[in-house]
Every structure is written in structure tokens, then in C-alpha cells.
Amino acid sequence: MYQVHLDISKSYDIYIGSGLIEKAGAFLSGIFPRCRIAVITDSNVYPLYAQKLGKSLTESGYEYDTFVFPAGEQSKNLSTLSDILEFMADHQLTRSDFVIALGGGVTGDMAGFAAAVYARGIPFVQIPTTLLAAVDSSVGGKTAVDLKAGKNLAGAFHQPSLVLTDTDVIADLPAHLLSEGAAEVIKYGVLEDTELFDWMCSETWKEKLSEIILRSVKIKQKFVSEDEFDTGVRKLLNLGHTFGHAIEKCADFSLSHGFGVAIGMAIAAGAAGKKDVCAKIIQANTACHLPFSCDFSPAELAHAALTDKKRSGDYVDLVMPHKIGHCVLEKTPVEYLSSLFEKGLAAIKELT
Ligand SMILES: NC(=O)c1ccc[n+]([C@@H]2O[C@H](COP(=O)([O-])OP(=O)(O)OC[C@H]3O[C@@H](n4cnc5c(N)ncnc54)[C@H](O)[C@@H]3O)[C@@H](O)[C@H]2O)c1
Numbered sequence: 001m002y003q004v005h006l007d008i009s010k011s012y013d014i015y016i017g018s019g020l021i022e023k024a025g026a027f028l029s030g031i032f033p034r035c036r037i038a039v040i041t042d043s044n045v046y047p048l049y050a051q052k053l054g055k056s057l058t059e060s061g062y063e064y065d066t067f068v069f070p071a072g073e074q075s076k077n078l079s080t081l082s083d084i085l086e087f088m089a090d091h092q093l094t095r096s097d098f099v100i101a102l103g104g105g106v107t108g109d110m111a112g113f114a115a116a117v118y119a120r121g122i123p124f125v126q127i128p129t130t131l132l133a134a135v136d137s138s139v140g141g142k143t144a145v146d147l148k149a150g151k152n153l154a155g156a157f158h159q160p161s162l163v164l165t166d167t168d169v170i171a172d173l174p175a176h177l178l179s180e181g182a183a184e185v186i187k188y189g190v191l192e193d194t195e196l197f198d199w200m201c202s203e204t205w206k207e208k209l210s211e212i213i214l215r216s217v218k219i220k221q222k223f224v225s226e227d228e229f230d231t232g233v234r235k236l237l238n239l240g241h242t243f244g245h246a247i248e249k250c251a252d253f254s255l256s257h258g259f260g261v262a263i264g265m266a267i268a269a270g271a272a273g274k275k276d277v278c279a280k281i282i283q284a285n286t287a288c289h290l291p292f293s294c295d296f297s298p299a300e301l302a303h304a305a306l307t308d309k310k311r312s313g314d315y316v317d318l319v320m321p322h323k324i325g326h327c328v329l330e331k332t333p334v335e336y337l338s339s340l341f342e343k344g345l346a347a348i349k350e351l352t
């Protein structure tokens with residue numbers, strides 16, 4: 001089992017290991033006295049892991065109630081948030097109780113936000129069940145729901161008290177969910193870790209899941225520790241996201257987030273004029289069964305990117321890969337976006 005410690009506005013541990021859902025009650029009893037728990041999970045994860053978690057909680061003397069919402073990003077909204085808050089109130093949770101998010105990033109973001117605002121803030125624990133949630137959303141305390149105007153527009157910074165990543169759960173994920181998470185792992189490699197990146201360039205990466213999660217979480221820990229509230233270096237974690245988000249939008253969100261980020265990273269490298277880096281990203285994407293290009297026009301993509309929340313005024317903060325293991329944040333005038341998409345897509349075309 002691996003342990004990573006975060007020491008920011010709140011200090012907490014992230015444990016990564018086999019069988020951690022069965023041991024959840026024991027881990028929790030080291031932090032929380034016997035109290036009530038609201039377990040928040042979705043309709044896919046509930047039948048898979050809720051019973052196992054519940055048994056562990058009961059054995060450790062906790063009382064819990066479970067709220068299940070329909071799986072998918074379309075549930076990550078104010079209406080479900082409101083239902084979760086009412087559920088917590090109906091079950092008389094107090095500030096000495098806590099919330100467990102059992103699921104992927106949607107569950108973690110929404111349960112975390114509910115915990116952030118219920119009774120002006122109660123503790124919560126992340127038990128991520130997707131690779132994306134394990135390496136990204138469960139760490140760092142960003143919580144949110146979507147508004148009609150865009151994703152994650154209402155939210156709060158609220159750090160969990162504990163993160164338990166059960167690697168048996170991640171190893172059992174369907175292939176497409178592993179690929180989705182792999183895009184974020186490739187991102188960490190491009191940002192900071194050439195060895196991690198090299199692992200992702202071979203189909204054998206799935207044999208190293210625990211190490212991959214550990215290396216990714218350590219990189220996220222480093223950025224979050226330096227910039228908890230996302231005003232500086234943490235923005236580097238958006239590598240591939242501005243370009244990728246534009247693609248997701250053009251595809252009317254029929255393309256998943258990880259797939260958008262995968263293409264976005266290849267575009268970013270091409271747009272930075274780094275064809276060697278672009279070629280390597282294409283290689284990693286291919287090994288992880290991720291796409292590396294799209295058919296939308298640079299004008300369409302630039303238009304979609306202009307409504308990105310990361311835009312401040314007439315500039316966007318773009319993360320440009322200069323080499324594997326080193327990226328640079330560049331404040332870019334928005335009128336350059338279309339030509340950057342063009343340059344990036346042209347580089348990909350030339351290489352493939
Ligand atoms: N807070 C952050 O820092 C942060 C960072 C990145 C992404 N996010 C958010 O995370 C969300 C995406 O995360 P996600 O991809 O985990 O989404 P998700 O929670 O919707 O999970 C994806 C799908 O996998 C299913 N699933 C989850 N665990 C499973 C398992 N073990 N076996 C089988 N199916 C399982 C879910 O039911 C869902 O259908 C987005 O809403 C995004 O905005 C947040």
C-alpha cells in the first residue's frame with residue numbers, strides 16, 4: 001500500500017492499495033469517532049461496491065445512509081445537489097458527521113460540494129472508483145456542479161479528510177474508463193515525469209496501475225501544495241484542457257473528457273511547434289487506445305474555446321509542452337486561438 005500526505009489548508013492522507021474498500025471502516029475509525037455517515041454514490045457504482053463498503057462501515061460501528069443518483073454528468077447539477085442536501089438534512093447529519101463520495105469524478109465533485117455547503121461545511125472522504133477520479137478529481141479539493149451555462153460553474157474548494165483508492169476496483173474497470181483516466185496520466189507525464197510518460201507509451205501500462213496512480217497523485221500533490229487555490233502553477237494541470245474542452249463542446253459532449261484531453265495535448269504540442277513532442281503524445285495516446293485528432297475546423301474550435309471559463313479578458317492561459325517533462329504557461333491573446341488550432345492539427349496530420 002502507498003501513502004501520500006498533503007499538507008495544505010487541511011492536511012490529509014491518500015492511500016492507494018488493494019482491498020481498501022473492505023478496510024474503509026478501519027481507516028475511518030482512526031480519524032472520525034462513531035457518527036453518522038451519508039454515502040453518496042451513483043446507479044452504476046451502487047450495485048458494485050456499496051454493499052462491501054457498508055459492511056466495513058457497520059463492522060467499525062458507524063451508522064450510514066446511502067443516496068444513489070442516476071450515473072452520468074447530466075446528474076451533476078443543482079437539482080441533484082439539492083436532493084443530496086435535503087437527504088442529509090432528513091437524516092439529521094450534523095457538523096460532527098461526514099460524507100463519503102463513492103464513485104467517479106461526478107460523485108466526488110457533487111458529494112464534495114454538498115459537504116462544503118451543508119451546515120456551512122462538514123468533512124468528507126473520497127473513495128474514487130474510476131482511474132480519472134483516482135489520479136485527478138479525488139485529490140486537491142475542487143468540488144462543483146454544472147450550470148446550464150457551463151461545466152463546474154458553481155463550486156467550492158473543500159479538501160477531503162481522507163482519500164482511499166482501492167486498486168482492485170481500478171483494475172476491474174471497463175477498458176474505455178481506463179483509457180479515459182490514462183489521458184490524465186499521460187498529462188502528468190508530459191508535465192513532470194518522463195519515466196511515467198514512457199510507461200504510458202507501451203500497452204503494458206495496465207500492469208503497473210498502482211505505481212501509475214502513485215506517481216500521478218504525487219505530481220498532483222506537488223502542484224496543489226504549491227498553489228492550492230489555482231491562481232498560479234496549478235494552472236499547468238490544464239495541459240490539453242483548453243483545446244480538449246473546445247473539442248468536447250464541438251462534439252456536443254458526445255466525446256468524453258479524457259478523449260478530448262488526449263487530442264488537446266497533441267494539438268498543444270503541435271501548436272507549440274514541438275513536432276517531436278507531438279509525435280510522442282500520439283504514440284502514448286495510441287498505446288492507451290485514445291484518439292489524437294478530430295475533424296472540427298480551427299474556426300469552430302476557436303469559437304468553442306472562447307467561452308471557456310479559463311479565459312480572463314482578452315487572453316487565455318495555455319499550457320504549452322516544450323519537451324516531455326517540461327511545460328510552460330503562456331498568456332495568449334484570444335485572437336491567436338484559431339491559428340494555434342490550425343498549427344496543432346496540421347502538425348498531427350503531417351505526423352500520421
Ligand atoms: N474536482 C476536480 O479536480 C476534477 C478533476 C477532473 C475531473 N473532474 C470531474 O470529474 C468528472 C469526470 O469523472 P469520471 O470520468 O470519473 O466520471 P463519472 O463519475 O461520471 O464516471 C464515469 C462513468 O463510470 C461509471 N463508474 C464509476 N466507477 C465505476 C466502476 N468502478 N466500474 C464501472 N463503472 C464505473 C460511472 O457510473 C459513470 O457512468 C467530470 O464531472 C469532471 O468535471 C473533477
Ligand SMILES: [Zn+2]
Nearest residue numbers: 184241257261
Ligand atoms: Zn481533466
